[in-house]
Amino acid sequence: MAKRVKKPPSNAASRPPVSSGGPDGAFERLAAALERLAPPATAAPGFDATDAFSWHPDGRRLVPVAKVNRVEMSLLKGIDRMRDVLVENTERFARGLPANNALLWGARGMGKSSLVKAVHAAVNAVHSASEDARERAFPSEASGQRGHSISARAGHSPEPGSPARAAHGRGRGNDGLLKLVEIHREDIESLPDLMALMRGAPYRFIVFCDDLSFEAEDTSYKSLKAMLEGGIEGRPDNVVFYATSNRRHLMARDMMENERSTAINPGEAVEEKVSLSDRFGLWLGFHRCSQDEFLAMVDGYVAYFRIAHAREEVHREALEWSTTRGARSGRVAWQYVQDLAGRLGVRLA
Numbered sequence: 001m002a003k004r005v006k007k008p009p010s011n012a013a014s015r016p017p018v019s020s021g022g023p024d025g026a027f028e029r030l031a032a033a034l035e036r037l038a039p040p041a042t043a044a045p046g047f048d049a050t051d052a053f054s055w056h057p058d059g060r061r062l063v064p065v066a067k068v069n070r071v072e073m074s075l076l077k078g079i080d081r082m083r084d085v086l087v088e089n090t091e092r093f094a095r096g097l098p099a100n101n102a103l104l105w106g107a108r109g110m111g112k113s114s115l116v117k118a119v120h121a122a123v124n125a126v127h128s129a130s131e132d133a134r135e136r137a138f139p140s141e142a143s144g145q146r147g148h149s150i151s152a153r154a155g156h157s158p159e160p161g162s163p164a165r166a167a168h169g170r171g172r173g174n175d176g177l178l179k180l181v182e183i184h185r186e187d188i189e190s191l192p193d194l195m196a197l198m199r200g201a202p203y204r205f206i207v208f209c210d211d212l213s214f215e216a217e218d219t220s221y222k223s224l225k226a227m228l229e230g231g232i233e234g235r236p237d238n239v240v241f242y243a244t245s246n247r248r249h250l251m252a253r254d255m256m257e258n259e260r261s262t263a264i265n266p267g268e269a270v271e272e273k274v275s276l277s278d279r280f281g282l283w284l285g286f287h288r289c290s291q292d293e294f295l296a297m298v299d300g301y302v303a304y305f306r307i308a309h310a311r312e313e314v315h316r317e318a319l320e321w322s323t324t325r326g327a328r329s330g331r332v333a334w335q336y337v338q339d340l341a342g343r344l345g346v347r348l349a
Contacts, residue, residue, distance in 0.1 A: 047179060053180070078290075078294075085284060101281055102284060107246075110331075182209070185209060185211060204238045210243075248283070298333045299314070
């Protein structure tokens, strides 16, 4: 029978404890390196700073926009029906009532993005005017309650604890009821991060994307679909999404044709692409303007900036300008007025 060999006694208890930092502090250096690689903590957005922001996904930052490049509502000609529908939808949203996401699509240069920015300014202006009127009528309440803004104008007061009511209780200055947040088309995939920053904030937000469209092999539209409708969290109650595009369904026509011709079930493939535009409750179509509407746009700009020039000469030059550009639109009208003001030495301020 084989003899059992005795193992030497373990001297683990006699071993000196291993330093957590190693002989040369390797663990500390590793921890410091990991901290440097970690993304910085996201600072809370200063929504009180201004009424408009630009979304920067790097670092998840909302950068304040001190002065928005916008056009006065009265200068937007030939889009009266679209203007009225968007204003009504935005006012309902500002009062805390149900409102739809809006897709402004159609001819280029017809004021789609200008209308979004003008509506935002107009609704906030009504809110500020209502507060001022209430302060003059009830000065004793001015310090504790800042009016009812658009809700008072429409005969509706926000419910206690609602986002609209919370926004009313804040200070004045740049503190508008609505905040306009611009997100660029290439940053659409970061939309869930932006929603997380705005969810629960005591303001209401219009998230605005200009010239939204998607090309072949671009799958970022799925992030937008989930945010608008269909996701678990869904769109926050204090956020509405407005987008402009030259395409009604946000996809190129040849992209849909390719899907129809190569898919096993062509109908299902096209439905997948078209279902994005279905997430927008409002479709506002912008079409090419007539000659009379184009001249009315030019006359509006000339009168607004007080440009002294014979009306007949202005019309002749404007029509010639539009012919050389191959289009009649609000953008072309503005480009002509800029040229006219430059020739006459008039500052557009």
